[in-house]
Amino acid sequence: MNELLKLLKQNALESPENMAKILGISVDEVKQKIAEYEKEGVIRAYQAVVNEEKLDTSLVTTVIEVKVTPESEGGFDRIATRISKFPEVESVFLMSGTFDLLLFIKGRTMYEAAGFVSEKLATMPGVTSTATHFMMKTYKQNGILMQTRDDNERLKVSP
Amino acid sequence: MNDSKSLRDRIVRTVRDIPRSGIRDFFDIVSSREDVISLGIGEPDFVTPWHIRDAAVRALDRGATSYTSNMGLLSLRRGITKYVEKKTGIGYRPEDEVLITVGVSQGLDLAVRALVEPGDEVLYHEPSYVSYNPLIQFAYGKPVAIQTKKENGFRLTRKELEAHVTPKTKVLLLNYPNNPTGAALEKKDVKAIAAFAVEHDLIVLTDEIYDELTYDRRHYSIISEPGMKERTVYLHGFSKAWAMTGWRMGFTCAPPELTEAMMKIHQYTMLCAPILSQEASVEALRNGDSDIAFMREEYKKRRNFIHASFEEMGIPCIYPDGAFYAFVDISQFGMSSKEFALRLLDEQNVACVPGSAFGPCGEGFIRCSYATALDDIKEAMVRIARFVEKL
Numbered sequence: 334m335n336e337l338l339k340l341l342k343q344n345a346l347e348s349p350e351n352m353a354k355i356l357g358i359s360v361d362e363v364k365q366k367i368a369e370y371e372k373e374g375v376i377r378a379y380q381a382v383v384n385e386e387k388l389d390t391s392l393v394t395t396v397i398e399v400k401v402t403p404e405s406e407g408g409f410d411r412i413a414t415r416i417s418k419f420p421e422v423e424s425v426f427l428m429s430g431t432f433d434l435l436l437f438i439k440g441r442t443m444y445e446a447a448g449f450v451s452e453k454l455a456t457m458p459g460v461t462s463t464a465t466h467f468m469m470k471t472y473k474q475n476g477i478l479m480q481t482r483d484d485n486e487r488l489k490v491s492p
Numbered sequence: 493m494n495d496s497k498s499l500r501d502r503i504v505r506t507v508r509d510i511p512r513s514g515i516r517d518f519f520d521i522v523s524s525r526e527d528v529i530s531l532g533i534g535e536p537d538f539v540t541p542w543h544i545r546d547a548a549v550r551a552l553d554r555g556a557t558s559y560t561s562n563m564g565l566l567s568l569r570r571g572i573t574k575y576v577e578k579k580t581g582i583g584y585r586p587e588d589e590v591l592i593t594v595g596v597s598q599g600l601d602l603a604v605r606a607l608v609e610p611g612d613e614v615l616y617h618e619p620s621y622v623s624y625n626p627l628i629q630f631a632y633g634k635p636v637a638i639q640t641k642k643e644n645g646f647r648l649t650r651k652e653l654e655a656h657v658t659p660k661t662k663v664l665l666l667n668y669p670n671n672p673t674g675a676a677l678e679k680k681d682v683k684a685i686a687a688f689a690v691e692h693d694l695i696v697l698t699d700e701i702y703d704e705l706t707y708d709r710r711h712y713s714i715i716s717e718p719g720m721k722e723r724t725v726y727l728h729g730f731s732k733a734w735a736m737t738g739w740r741m742g743f744t745c746a747p748p749e750l751t752e753a754m755m756k757i758h759q760y761t762m763l764c765a766p767i768l769s770q771e772a773s774v775e776a777l778r779n780g781d782s783d784i785a786f787m788r789e790e791y792k793k794r795r796n797f798i799h800a801s802f803e804e805m806g807i808p809c810i811y812p813d814g815a816f817y818a819f820v821d822i823s824q825f826g827m828s829s830k831e832f833a834l835r836l837l838d839e840q841n842v843a844c845v846p847g848s849a850f851g852p853c854g855e856g857f858i859r860c861s862y863a864t865a866l867d868d869i870k871e872a873m874v875r876i877a878r879f880v881e882k883l
Binding site for chain 2: 336340353354490491
């Protein structure tokens with residue numbers, strides 16, 4: 334991957350001045366490249382990785398495996414796009430293997446998620462079956478360890 | 493023991509007279525403080541990659557708790573010869589030309605003790621790693637330091653070598669990429685040094701522990717020069733490239749006669765390197781290439797950042813080609829490197845190592861390690877800028 338994108342993926346708040354120093358290019362060049370990535374849709378958004386377990390309002394994450402009947406035109410695309418439009422759906426992936434779509438749903442309670450499955454998802458034409466899993470604990474997300482601190486046992490000065 | 497000699501007087505004079513490492517002194521001061529950002533650390537800030545740690549855990553689980561052969565596990569020596577040949581084009585026999593040591597430090601000690609007789613002169617270049625000079629003295633050799641210069645990018649020149657060689661010179665000790673300067677040699681420098689060694693019939697000890705950490709060009713080892721394998725002890729280890737400092741794993745590659753001599757000392761003083769570290773190293777060689785590539789890329793970014801930051805402050809900093817150190821010229825501030833480092837620590841809580849710890853020609857410089865998280869380096873640069881502004 335492009336080095337600038339790697340830096341942004343590590344820390345989207347990194348200043349253009351620092352990135353210029355790290356990559357050995359000019360500040361203007363950094364800004365221009367970022368603008369291009371945004372325009373081309375390479376960079377879709379900048380988000381924080383939040384440890385929701387630390388929040389009182391923590392949400393329930395539900396993972397749903399969905400089997401669907403592909404349509405003669407467009408295959409899985411049309412139904413996947415329709416499912417993606419629900420605001421409670423956080424991620425949608427087309428998978429190989431025993432099911433077709435993998436969904437990540439955020440809800441306040443398990444009942445809310447269950448309601449989404451039974452009322453909105455399972456009733457959708459083309460959906461043949463669903464399997465619902467509740468996520469219990471997040472250990473690592475987007476490459477970030479969520480439970481442990483990266484303590485370093487190094488000495489402060491060494492040869 | 494009232495009337496007898498004091499304990500201090502009974503200690504071997506060489507040991508008594510050698511001061512302890514300047515880094516050690518500084519460490520004691522830094523350890524007593526809180527919230528220090530340390531650029532004083534000569535080891536990777538990465539933890540050993542998980543698959544390597546896991547290999548040691550599995551070996552332990554299997555019951556690998558015994559001695560190994562004095563030379564080290566044959567599987568590891570085989571892996572090493574493949575690794576060295578791939579890098580340098582030079583093949584060694586795993587059976588009698590490779591010795592597994594407890595870090596490069598021990599390998600170097602073995603090599604010096606196997607080669608140096610009392611009074612033999614050993615040429616080495618300063619600023620240098622703190623153990624070279626004492627090691628030579630412990631073997632009753634005479635250390636002859638060549639003061640490399642900033643103007644030459646701290647690269648050793650043939651002219652400097654010629655000025656220091658005598659009929660008593662037996663060994664030339666090299667360390668490039670260099671700790672503490674970050675200097676690396678170009679192929680033409682290596683050729684000139686090799687020609688010098690052949691002409692004066694010297695044995696070369698080359699500590700290439702940082703060779704994987706060169707950023708802008710490929711490292712060229714002196715053993716790749718024709719005629720050098722026969723007179724060289726190649727020293728390397730797992731500490732830096734695989735982030736395995738605490739495992740204490742090094743190795744030597746050398747002609748059979750030299751390997752046999754080093755093995756004898758090793759056999760009677762160390763027996764063998766720890767088996768778990770050896771097992772982990774087998775895995776490092778087998779599946780560790782991508783780890784090195786990843787860490788090299790990270791260090792390179794930090795190198796760029798730290799160099800650009802010092803330049804921006806108007807403080808000259810040798811462009812580091814290798815290792816993970818920036819050797820920064822602070823002579824414009826009119827104080828000794830120790831004073832600079834102490835005041836920086838005192839006023840801004842940033843630790844770096846005074847250049848004078850690495851030999852007299854390191855005076856006027858500080859060593860800043862960039863084997864530290866980028867966020868810490870950024871904060872350290874802000875603090876250093878604040879510090880020098882007030883000077």
